[in-house]
Amino acid sequence: MKTTFRTMLYGIAAAAFALAPKAYAFHSGGVAECEGCHTMHNTRGSGKAVPLAAGVGNGAKYLLQGSDQSSTCLNCHNSADVAPSSYHISTDDSMFTMVGADANVADKSPVEMTPGGDFGWVKVTRTFKVRGTPTTVEGQGRGHSIVASDYGYAADTSNTLAPGGTYPATSLACSSCHDPHGKYRRFADGTYATTGLPIFGSGSYGTSVDPVANVSAVGAYRILGGVGYQPKSVTGNFAFANGNPTAVAPSTYNRSEATGGQTHVAYGKGMSEWCANCHTAMLENSYASGVSGHRHPAGSGAKLTAAIVTNYNSYVSSGIMTNTDPNRAYSTLAPFELGTADYTVLKPLAINTDTKDQSASATANVTCLSCHRAHASAFEYGTRFFLENEFMTIADASNAAVYDSSTTEGKINNGLNVAEQTNAYYGRPATAFGPNARNLCNKCHAKD
Numbered sequence: 001m002k003t004t005f006r007t008m009l010y011g012i013a014a015a016a017f018a019l020a021p022k023a024y025a026f027h028s029g030g031v032a033e034c035e036g037c038h039t040m041h042n043t044r045g046s047g048k049a050v051p052l053a054a055g056v057g058n059g060a061k062y063l064l065q066g067s068d069q070s071s072t073c074l075n076c077h078n079s080a081d082v083a084p085s086s087y088h089i090s091t092d093d094s095m096f097t098m099v100g101a102d103a104n105v106a107d108k109s110p111v112e113m114t115p116g117g118d119f120g121w122v123k124v125t126r127t128f129k130v131r132g133t134p135t136t137v138e139g140q141g142r143g144h145s146i147v148a149s150d151y152g153y154a155a156d157t158s159n160t161l162a163p164g165g166t167y168p169a170t171s172l173a174c175s176s177c178h179d180p181h182g183k184y185r186r187f188a189d190g191t192y193a194t195t196g197l198p199i200f201g202s203g204s205y206g207t208s209v210d211p212v213a214n215v216s217a218v219g220a221y222r223i224l225g226g227v228g229y230q231p232k233s234v235t236g237n238f239a240f241a242n243g244n245p246t247a248v249a250p251s252t253y254n255r256s257e258a259t260g261g262q263t264h265v266a267y268g269k270g271m272s273e274w275c276a277n278c279h280t281a282m283l284e285n286s287y288a289s290g291v292s293g294h295r296h297p298a299g300s301g302a303k304l305t306a307a308i309v310t311n312y313n314s315y316v317s318s319g320i321m322t323n324t325d326p327n328r329a330y331s332t333l334a335p336f337e338l339g340t341a342d343y344t345v346l347k348p349l350a351i352n353t354d355t356k357d358q359s360a361s362a363t364a365n366v367t368c369l370s371c372h373r374a375h376a377s378a379f380e381y382g383t384r385f386f387l388e389n390e391f392m393t394i395a396d397a398s399n400a401a402v403y404d405s406s407t408t409e410g411k412i413n414n415g416l417n418v419a420e421q422t423n424a425y426y427g428r429p430a431t432a433f434g435p436n437a438r439n440l441c442n443k444c445h446a447k448d
Contacts, residue, residue, distance in 0.1 A: 029202035029219025030182035037072050037180065038063045069173040069233060070148035078151055084113040084254045089375055091120035093152050109420035114254045115265045117143060117373035123152065126415030129408065137414060143376020146172055164281035171234040177224060184226040184244055185217035190341055192226050192244050205251045206350030220244045245271040246341040248350040256427030257332060261353035266346040267337040267367060272299040275368045302366040311446040312360040317434035318448045329359035333384045334443040336370055339363040378416060378424030385440045386414055395435035403430045
């Protein structure tokens with residue numbers, strides 16, 4: 001049986017995760033083994049050297065295992081899963097019957113449910129009618145359109161620059177946000193650097209080791225780039241001005257939230273500021289117009305008001321504001337930052353059960369990720385829930401909550417079938433929201 005390098009790579013990565021925590025994960029909080037991403041003689045994993053033309057290699061640039069940066073990442077992070085699985089953040093094309101550039105309405109939807117979402121949604125274009133008028137929602141509008149030619153991902157043709165910034169869409173790759181060499185490290189005093197004490201492990205999880213003063217460091221959350229970061233592949237000055245965000249995730253994070261509790265990422269501080277490295281004009285009141293109030297506040301200064309805290313914690317579903325259990329107040333469909341960089345506070349909250357007080361308070365703040373997923377979602381602009389209509393669910397003849405299954409009117413289902421809507425809300429059935437549920441802006445604003 002012929003074994004390709006890609007097959008071996010999947011096996012090595014799977015084995016590393018299967019043996020955790022005794023075995024080290026691939027990245028281990030910093031740089032991985034070089035040949036996991038690069039090939040020394042531009043062989044591209046085939047075992048045969050790529051022919052040279054005029055002394056120039058015809059293989060991938062930077063001696064990558066994929067034809068570009070994101071394709072190299074997706075060699076491991078893309079999968080033909082039938083359910084959420086491990087570190088996968090992209091559902092493979094093989095899970096869809098592709099019609100042109102679009103997945104058919106009757107097909108299975110992207111299945112990965114990491115907190116950042118599934119890039120597969122940016123391939124799902126839908127055309128449907130709203131009150132009789134044909135409407136198209138393009139897949140590229142459902143999140144970050146990374147360029148990964150080996151896996152069918154192309155640059156966004158509508159937003160050629162990052163909204164609120166100038167980063168070029170044609171250069172958007174996984175490495176635009178994540179430092180593939182994992183050089184950013186956090187020390188025991190909370191500071192970051194790209195050199196210094198060795199990285200002893202990931203800094204992303206509640207179960208991660210802690211850095212030890214004068215001995216060790218841990219990797220930055222999700223190996224994100226920090227101050228000064230800019231991938232080699234993009235020309236111009238796009239070096240990050242803002243530093244690494246503080247956050248901690250559960251060690252198992254790609255899972256349905258239908259039963260057993262939600263996947264609580266303990267967002268601490270600085271995520272919106274970090275997003276503003278590319279989306280500069282979107283942060284708090286730093287708007288291009290110079291006039292405050294033209295965008296939703298986000299950032300460390302966008303603290304929750306007393307009224308919003310009350311709304312958030314008491315919200316159950318549309319019109320029902322009766323929750324008194326602080327363990328049940330938090331929703332991963334409308335998360336917030338806790339306003340702290342203290343890992344002794346954050347790490348115990350990175351869990352997959354609704355068994356700790358994670359209710360909102362006046363020290364918490366709105367973050368970009370309160371409304372958006374970092375990668376992509378089923379909805380336009382990568383939002384966590386549908387914003388283009390007031391309803392998320394409808395009621396059947398017995399007044400039970402159901403997702404809209406209409407194939408002739410798409411104002412509520414946005415052209416998505418019931419299975420896709422269920423996956424979009426991370427496995428939640430419509431009954432989790434109740435009949436005729438208005439969208440989750442009301443979790444904070446209670447206007448329903």
